[in-house]
Amino acid sequence: MPPKLFEYIDMLDVTLICVGKLKERFYAEACREYIKRLGAYCGITVLELPEERKSASPSRAEIDACLAREAEAVRRAVPKGAAVIALCVEGREQSSDEFSRTLAALSQTYSKLALVIGGSDGMAESLKREANLRLSMSPMTFPHHLARVMVLEQLYRAFSIMNGGRYHK
Numbered sequence: 001m002p003p004k005l006f007e008y009i010d011m012l013d014v015t016l017i018c019v020g021k022l023k024e025r026f027y028a029e030a031c032r033e034y035i036k037r038l039g040a041y042c043g044i045t046v047l048e049l050p051e052e053r054k055s056a057s058p059s060r061a062e063i064d065a066c067l068a069r070e071a072e073a074v075r076r077a078v079p080k081g082a083a084v085i086a087l088c089v090e091g092r093e094q095s096s097d098e099f100s101r102t103l104a105a106l107s108q109t110y111s112k113l114a115l116v117i118g119g120s121d122g123m124a125e126s127l128k129r130e131a132n133l134r135l136s137m138s139p140m141t142f143p144h145h146l147a148r149v150m151v152l153e154q155l156y157r158a159f160s161i162m163n164g165g166r167y168h169k
Contacts, residue, residue: 011041011042011043012041012042012043012103012107012111012112012113013042013043013045013079013082013111013112013113014038014042014043014044014045014112014113014114014115014155015044015045015046015047015077015078015079015082015112015113015114015115016044016045016046016047016114016115016117016148016151016152016155017047017049017074017077017078017114017115017116017117018046018047018048018049018116018117018144018148019049019050019051019070019073019074019117019118019119019123019144020048020049020050020051020119020120020144020145021048021050021051022048022145022148023145024145027145027146027148027149030149030152030153031046031148031149031152034149034152034153034155034156035152037156038152038155038156038159041156041159041160041162041163042155042159044155046148046152047077049070049073049074049077050073051066051070051119051120052066052067052069052070052119053066054066054121063121064124066121067118067121067122067123067124068124068126070118070119070123070124071123071124071126071127074116074123074127075127075130077114078114078116079112079114080112081110081111081112082110082112082113082114083106083109083110083112083113083114083132083133084113084114084115084116084130084131084132084133085113085114085115085116085131085132085133085134085135086116086123086127086128086131086133086134086135087115087116087117087118087135087136087137087147087151088118088122088123088128088134088135088136089136089138089139089141090128090134090136091128091133091134091135091136092133092134092135092136093135093136093137093138093139094135096154096157096158096161097161099135099154099157099158100157100158100159100161100162102133103155103158103159103162104162106132106133115135115151115155116131117144117147117148117151118144119144120144137150137151137154
């Protein structure tokens with residue numbers, strides 16, 4: 001069995017903040033499975049924040065105003081003292097091993113992590129700038145509902161790597 005990268009003193013609290021409601025049953029089932037698995041490694045909370053309503057053909061100014069309101073809701077949802085990871089296409093790409101090491105390093109300073117997935121229009125630039133880390137899962141664009149499943153899976157994979165588990169192989 002590979003060595004553990006990180007010995008837990010206290011359980012890390014992870015909050016996944018998602019703008020937009022998860023409607024598709026198959027995405028919800030996948031999320032529930034990874035949330036259940038993550039419970040062995042960390043405290044995990046998934047928060048759904050409502051996506052701001054826009055007109056049928058919104059202007060750039062209307063979209064930016066909606067993103068700003070969503071960003072304020074995200075800021076209120078971030079647990080006090082948490083490191084924030086903004087998931088965005090222009091963020092830094094990491095392998096699963098690198099992500100595991102990033103989480104282990106953050107957990108040496110922070111007892112809480114908040115990962116943020118924006119809505120269908122993305123995330124306000126101000127929120128991205130304020131994050132401790134901007135992380136990209138790929139240069140490809142994914143539906144934010146699928147991104148939620150992917151982030152939960154990568155969190156589980158990262159914790160498995162940290163604990164010398166076999167899942168990530």
